[in-house]
Amino acid sequence: MNGIAIRATGLTKQYRVGERRQYAQRLSDLFSRGRGSGRGEEFRALDDVSFEIAHGEIVGIIGGNGAGKSTLFKILSRVVRPSGGSAELHGRLASLLEVGTGFHPELTGRENVYMSGIILGMTRTEVACRFDEIIAFAGVERFLDTPIKWYSSGMQTRLGFAVAAHLQAEILLVDEVLAVGDAEFQKRCLGKMKEVAVGGRTVLFVSHTMSSVQTLCSRAIWLDKGRVRADSADVRQVTLGYLSGGGSSENP
C-alpha cells in the first residue's frame, strides 16, 4: 500500500473580492479592454499548500470556516482550477461534496441512481452491479419507480448518500455533512465511511467533529487562512491544537 495518491505542490487559489457593479459600469466594462483589472481586493482562499498523501491513508482536513477546506476539495475534484501550483492524482477520484449530485426531482429513484452514479464517475456496469446494494442501503425498495420529488427529504438524502457510498474510486473526498438523516442512519453512514477506509482506499475527510477525525483518520491536516498550519500523523495533537488555538480564521 505505498506510492503516492495525491501530491499537491504550492496550490494557490486567488479570488478578487469585488463589489457588484453599477449598470453603466457593467456596460462600459463590456467594451473596455483589460476589464476587471484594478478593482476589488485580492484574497487567497488557498496559499501555497503542499502535501503528499500515500495510497491507503485516511486524512482528516480540519480548520475553521474560510480556512480553504472546500476550495482544496474543489481544486482536487477539478471543479475549479488553481491560480497557481499543481496537483497530481494517481487513480480515480470521486468527491462527495453534497448528497444527491445530479438528482433530478422529476425522475424516478431508479433513474436517479444511474444518473447520479454515472455523473459522479461510475460506469453504467458498475452502477448495475451495485444497484441492489444501493437501494437496500437507502431503504427505498418500494419506491424505485416513483419520481423522487414525491420522496420525503429524508428518503432523498438516504438515496443520495447510498449512491455516494458505493462509488468506485481509489481516492475519495468526503465532506462530513454527508452523514445526515436520523441517528440510526448517521450511524450507518459513519460505519460505511469506516468500512471504506479499511478497504485500502485513500480518503480525505473534511470534518468539524474532532472525535470522528480522531477515530477515523490516520493523519490530520489543519488548514488556517488558506495555509497548512499543521500536518501530522499525531491526529490527537493536531486536533487539540486546533481546538485550543484554532478558530483564528473564523473571525477574519
Added chain:
Amino acid sequence: MTTAGPSWYVVQTHPQAEANPAPEQASPAHRVTRIVAASPWYETGLTELARAYELLLVFTWRQIGVQYKQAILGIGWAVLSPLMSTVVFTFVFGKLAAIPSEGLPYPLFVLSGLITWQYFARAITAGSNSIVLNAHIITKVYFPRMLLPLSAVLAGLVDYAVNLVVLLVLMIFYGRAPGVELLLLPAFLALATMIGFAFSLWLSALNALYRDIGFMIPIALQAWMFLTPVIYPTGLVPDGWTWLMQANPMTVVVQGARWAVLPDATPPDLLGLAILAGEFVLLFLGGVVTFHKIDAVLADRI
C-alpha cells in the same frame, strides 16, 4: 478573475485501466491526472471517450426524460405544436398573402420547412441554457462540460422524429411520396445539428457569464426564421437580396431537408453548401476556444 488564465491539464497514462472492472481492489495508480495552471484549447476532456460517451447518454436521456413530465399530453405536444403553426401559417401566408410554394400544397411546404427550423431553434435554445440549468452539477463534480450543450442539442432529435411522422402522415393525405432523396435527409439533419452545436458552444458559455444571452435568443431566432425560407420559397427573394439567403447557413439546411422529403421542391444550392462549410469551421473553432476560455472560470463565476 485572477491572473493568467488558470486551468488544468489531464494526462491519461494508462487509459486501458479505465475498463478495469474491480478498481477498488487495485490501489496502484491506474492513471495520473495532473491539475495545473494552463491547458491548451483543444484539451476538451472528450478524449476520455468511454466516460464521455456514457455521460452523453445520461445527459441526453435526462433532457428527454424530463421534457414532458407532468403533462397529460406528453409527447403529444410534439404533434400539436407544428400542426398549429402550420394551420396558422397556411391561413396567413398561404391564403391571405398568397405566397407561392414551389408547386407544393402550402401546408406541406411550410410544415416540411418548419420541422427542420424548429429542430434547429430547439437546439439553440436548449443548448444555450444547458450550462446555466446544470450549474448545480458543474459546481460539484468534474466532467467534460461540452457534453452539456451537445446533449441538449441531440435531445431535440426525439421531437424531430415525432414531427417527421406528422409530416409523413400529411404527405399521405396529399398523396405525395418521397423519393430516393430521402436517404439524404440524415445528412441535412446532421448539418442542422452541427450548426446548432457550434452556436451552442458560444451561447451556453456566454450565457453563463452574461444572462443577457438568454433574453436575446428568442428575439434573434424569431427574426432568423423569417430570414430563412421556411414560410416562403427562395424564388420569392429579389435578386438584390439573394446574398442574404446564401450567407444564412440555415437556408441550405431547410431547403435541403425539404427537398429530401419532397423532391418537387427546390434542391439545395451548392454554393450555399460551400458557404455553410466555411461558416461552420469558423463558428465551431471559435466556439471551442470561447467555451474553453470560459470553462476555466465557470465554477467560480456562474
